[in-house]
Amino acid sequence: MVTSENTKMNGLERAKQLSKNRGLRAKELRSQGRKIIGYLCSYAPLEFFTALDLVPHRIMGSVGEPIIKADAYLEPIACPFVRSCLDKALKDDYDFLDGVVFPHSCDNVQHLSSIWNYYLKPELYYFLNVPHMTEPSSFEFFKSELTAFKKYLEDFAGKELTDQALLEAIKLHNKNRALLRELNALRKQDTPLISGAELLQTMVATMVLPADEETGLIESVIEEVKNRPPKDSDEDRPRIMIYGCEIDSPEFMQMVEDSGASVVMDDLCTGTRGYWEGVDETGDPVEAIANRYLDKLRCPRTYRVSPGTHEADIANRFEYLKEYAEEFDVNGAILYIIRYCDTQEFDAPDVRDYLQSIGLPVLHIEDDYTLAGIEGLRTRVQAFVEMIV
Amino acid sequence: MAEQQKTKTTATKSTKTAGKVRPIVKKMYLRAQEAAAEGRPIAYGMVASQYEEILRAMDITPIWTENYAALTAAKQVAEPYITKAEAEGFSNVLCKYAMVGIGFDAIRAETGKIPEGAPDGGMAQPTMLLGSSAVCDPRFKWYQTLGRYMDTPIHCIDVVYPNSNHFTLEMRDYYVKYQTEQFKELVNFLEKTTGTKMDWERLDHIMDIADETIQVWWDAYQLRKATPCPMPSQDHFSCMVPAYYLLGEQEALDFYRELHDELKERVDNKVGAVENEKYRLLWGGGLPPWHTLSIFNYFESLGAVFTIETSYHPPEPLEPMGKDVHPLKRLSSRVVDRAMKAQARAKEGCGDSRVQQILDLLKEYNNVGMMMHQARSCRAMSLGQIHFKNMVQEHIKVPTMFMESDIVDVRDYSEAQTKMQVDAFVDAVESYAQSLN
Missing domain, CATH: 3.40.50.11900 (Rossmann fold)
Incomplete structure (x- = not known):
């Protein structure tokens, strides 16, 4: 069996493997009893999941794979990325998810959420209302929505999400973000140390790993690209x-x-x-x-x-x-x-x-x-x- | 796909009252032109953003830009505006209401005047843009992009619906609070922009008229349950105009009183929208094809009448709130409580408020078929239709037709193909109706 453990040849190679076989690590973790929570888009508060020991897993599509099943559920005028995500789910490519969270990022994701919930019946389903406006009252509203969501996740996880645990998760995700900025900065040189394709693969890989494993992956990629022979x-x-x-x-x-x-x-x-x-x-x-x-x-x-x-x-x-x-x-x-x-x-x-x-x-x-x-x-x-x- | 030989594309109306809408629409644009000439404030606005009464209370003349796009479609003159927006770099798949509006304002910015041949004299130059997130994303993105053509003050508001499956009564408070704050910030913007203070008593009074209007409109549509049906959907797509565009005005209330009386008389005398009503149908989703509303008359020629519709359906009246409630809280509660009421009903039924509405209307109006319009450029109202149909079929095997076209762009419409589809659909409805007997 191919596992993520034996694909640790180096950072970039592992990132490539994970970006192609995105469920690899999530399935391993699930077999060890961890709960995997899928999410769409950039607006899901990852820190909540991490703080509750839930594994966030970004739902993505499959470029080049024809839509086979989604046509029966979602119109062709929907965003093709969203359709691809649904198609993969209907083909059981996301059968390792214990739950899904849809932030209200746009009309397409909003429509996808109820369809996903109805046909795929995840154990956890949550539609998070994200305001479109950025007035002071919008932040207050969003905080209330997040608080309600936090309560829901606590019930699901069976434990309280303390401020301390949340702060630790914030620090961990911030550390990973800082590492990604460091990696990205290696493109500033006249001859970039990492290509756009390699960086994207690394990004995709980080989004299908738990936060604590992200750190190691990004560090290993940084080390590798800094030390490989000059192009x-x-x-x-x-x-x-x-x-x-x-x-x-x-x-x-x-x-x-x-x-x-x-x-x-x-x-x-x-x-x-x-x-x-x-x-x-x-x-x-x-x-x-x-x-x-x-x-x-x-x-x-x-x-x-x-x-x-x-x-x-x-x-x-x-x-x-x-x-x-x-x-x-x-x-x-x-x-x-x-x-x-x-x-x-x-x-x-x-x-x-x-x-x-x-x-x-x-x-x-x-x-x-x-x-x-x-x-x-x-x-x-x-x-x-x-x-x- | 556009047909070369079109004759009449607007629908022939059944009721006398519906025939009174076209002059109202003309007057709407005339009012704005007069306001512009007199230097009074004019706002571009998005229908159903729940701020209609606020504008009236502050003597701001609204221009409902989506309605204008629909008007250009009905007049079959939308294409030059769409083409202009495309030339500006906007994608052909964007909302065609927005594309018409963007094209219109791009031409005006370029020529310095209202585009030649614009229906009803065109949209007057606005003094402010009021976007909203109600219903769909294009309703704030459109106005945001109009900055390309006019440096006009802009304000957008959120309209939040409690659409989470985990919505609880405790969450209602912060939804109402946020909505109230959004309206308050809008009023602050309007006061600053116009230099006029809001008259809260006047707003309260206007809301009273609005509530009564909604009630009379609702009552009138209950009469459409009668057999034969006294009013078809093509009349509805005209008759919704006063409720959506003149809400809070006495004229709108009077209009629905008149409509109510006419429908009552028709029901009493068994006057139907079609002479020999054979099939009763539900308009189950999507905005109408404004470019070819005459398709409804084709249905009628086959003995089929659309008795009711989910689009622009009158909102179910709510219990009046006490007089001590601030009008902005009253407005906000209306937004949230309507959605909560629909959700509560769905919880007792199929679980989805949108599908529950379809199931209820199929039953209450005794319909034996359903049509949905998949408008190519309208994601908000077209996405989910397949899912709704699937869910409906789990409860009732009613024949369903998906009409493929657009809200505005006639290039996405084939009359011959649609009519063939209608013929086959009506055959299926006939079989289904017989199976019920």
């Missing part, structure tokens, strides 16, 4: 930032890098959004979690109060992209927008215009997540890369 110089390769939502498989990054560019930064749900900002370790921990997830996560599903003019609004919403671009010496950006992801689709023209206004060439791609047309995309990306060179 040929990448100085002439355009440095690309990828903007989008759920890219959970390395094929797209690989294709961009095979096209002659280096992927040096991202703004993805499966990328920097997960680790760029941590949870405040002082004060009330539930309040700190509410602040981190509602305010610091940069997903277009959250409305940012406009400071006044359009120019100021755009700066308020997207200036962090400029900071990313400057810090990572980015030469161009690719917007990889999954069709039917409404909030991302609405933002795309503004993001495109903003990035162009700061001097970055932009390639705007709308795709269906499956990468079925990757050869067509390759042609477009190659032309884009050549244009930057």
Whole structure:
């Protein structure tokens, strides 16, 4: 039997294994009596699970795998990533989950949640209402929602979630986030020490491991990439930032890098959004979690109060992209927008215009997540890369 | 897929009262144009955001932008706006209400005037944008993106529904509190933007009118349970206009009183929407195909009448709250309590409030078939329909048709194909109806 224990050849190899066989470790842990809780999207408060010794497991789709079963339950105009997640679940690929938590991130996830619950009947099912607004009352509301959710999880886990345990979980997740930022920073060099595809695989692997095991994996990847023989110089390769939502498989990054560019930064749900900002370790921990997830996560599903003019609004919403671009010496950006992801689709023209206004060439791609047309995309990306060179 | 040879695409109405809606719609846009000429505040707004009465109490003229998109669809002039939005870089799969609105404002920003040929004189330039998260994400994302074309003050609010399966009575308090705070912040924004203070007594009075309007509207629709059905769905998709767009105005209340009287008279005299009613159907989901409401008349030609619909259904009236309750809390409680009431009913039945509504309407209105509209650009109202149908079938094997089209974009519609589908569906309904006898 292939287990995650005997695939510890090195950090990157293990990350690759786990990113391909995502249920591997979760199944082992479950056989040892641990409870595995699946969650969608970036808004599930991971710290709660960890503090209660529940194993969070991010639900992802399967790029390239045809939708077979989901058609009977979810319309084709739903986000194809969401459809892929459901399809995998209906094919029993998520049969190791003891429960699922759906934060109200967007319309697509909201609709998926009730369908998942009805047909897959998980032992634990919870729909967490996440406000879209960011007024002071929104944070207060979200804190109340989180408190109700915490109580529900306590009942499920059969133990109390103390502030002390929550703080320890916050510190552990913050440590992992800091390590991921350290790993990501290895892309700042003229010749990045880690490719975009490798980093994505590592990210995916971290999302299917318990937090305490994440630490070791990320540390081992850092150590490995720092110590491996230097690559040929990448100085002439355009440095690309990828903007989008759920890219959970390395094929797209690989294709961009095979096209002659280096992927040096991202703004993805499966990328920097997960680790760029941590949870405040002082004060009330539930309040700190509410602040981190509602305010610091940069997903277009959250409305940012406009400071006044359009120019100021755009700066308020997207200036962090400029900071990313400057810090990572980015030469161009690719917007990889999954069709039917409404909030991302609405933002795309503004993001495109903003990035162009700061001097970055932009390639705007709308795709269906499956990468079925990757050869067509390759042609477009190659032309884009050549244009930057 | 668009058909080349179209004749009449709007529906022929059955009731006299429904025929009075078109002038009301014209007047809505005229009012906004007059407000613009006189320099009075005008708000772009999202229907059913629960802030309608607040706007009226502060003399802010609303423009319901989704309604305008539907109007362009009904007039078959939506395409240039959609094309413009596409040219701006917005995806063709986005909500077509939003695409029409974005295209309209992009053209206005470019030309400095209302687009030529815009129906009913076009949407006047707003002085504020009021988005909301009620129903779907595009309803705040749309206005956020309009900053590209106008530096207009914007405020968006959350409208939170207790839709968790774990919702408890204890949670009601903080839901109502949050909703109240959201309305309070909206009022603060409106006061600041208009320089006018809210008159709370006036708001209370407007809400009284609104509550009465909802009650009369609700009562009127109970009359549609009669056989033959006195009013079909194509009339409903007009008659919902005063309740959604003029809520709190005396004119809306008077409209439903008149509708009630007309339906009563029809029921008393056994006047049906179709001459020989053979099949009673439920409009079970999705917003209507505004571009081709005449499809309802095709159903009628086969003896089928849509007796009731889940879309824009009148909200079930609630027990009035005491006079000592602050109007904003009254508004907030309305939002939360309506959802809780529906959930409570579902708990006694199938478990899902949306499916329970379908099951109830099938039964109460004696329907033998159900149609759902899968509108390509409307995820909020189209997703879940397959699931709803699956759940309904576990309780009752009623024939169901999924019509595939769009709310606005006629390019997603094939009349010939739809009519063939309708023919087959009505055959299935016929067999089903016979099996019941």
